[in-house]
Amino acid sequence: METITKRAKRPMLSGTGEHILAQYERRLRTEEDLTAVTIRNYLSDLRHFAAWCESTWKQGREEDLPFTPERVTTPTITDYRTYLQLVLHLKPNLVNRSLISLKRYFAWLLSTGQIRHDPSKVVKLVGEEVSAPRHLDDQEEQALVAAVTETGNLRDRAIIVLMLHTGLRARELCTLTRAQVSIGKRSGTILVHGKRNKYREIPLNVTARAALEANERLIRRLVEAV
Secondary structure (H helix, E strand, O other), rough: OOOOOOOOOOOOHHHHHHHHHHHHHHHHHHHHOOOOOOOOHHHHHHHHHHHHHHHHOOOOOOOOOOOOOOOOOOOHHHHHHHHHHHHHOOOOHHHHHHHHHHHHHHHHHHHHHOOOOOOOOOOOOOOOOOOOOOOOOOHHHHHHHHHHHHHOOHHHHHHHHHHHHHOHHHHHHHHOOOOEEEEOOOOOOEEEEEEEOOOEEEEEEEEHHEEEEEEHHHHHHHHHHO
């Protein structure tokens, strides 16, 4: 059996491996309140791990070693984690899903007395790097405003323009009241209240003022119509 270098949809297992997987499947379907998708994911993760184990254990040996949980050690699982990351180049969330599935499986084996030690307990999940926020460039901003102008209403357009031109946070925008907005002929400001009674004034440029004024005129016409 050759080393697996690409994640197959349903890798082949030895007869022993298939029996072990079937045993776990019966347990998931009869003793757990799980959706069909969740069960399928757990079984898929265990199957891929078992197939990798059988392939790895075969290296340098003449005979095949079928997958059995007793043969699995903590280094086995950490090596598999490295394999998922560096060979298959899976994203952290997919690597962690596989590890969590294995942790669940070995915890069950331990709780039912099928193994004496849980090799997955000390295995750490993969940390996911948080990407720094990226600012829209001028063309992206224009495309966003054009899209909301074409498909949205004046309120939607005012929201997008305000966020682009003032840097308001989503929470600040959602709690914004008319009393916090001051618009003059040539200037305007928004008074934003923060924590511990702190506040800051944000200047409104001509684009932001025009968007707010257009939205206010619409609201005034609707009120008059009623």
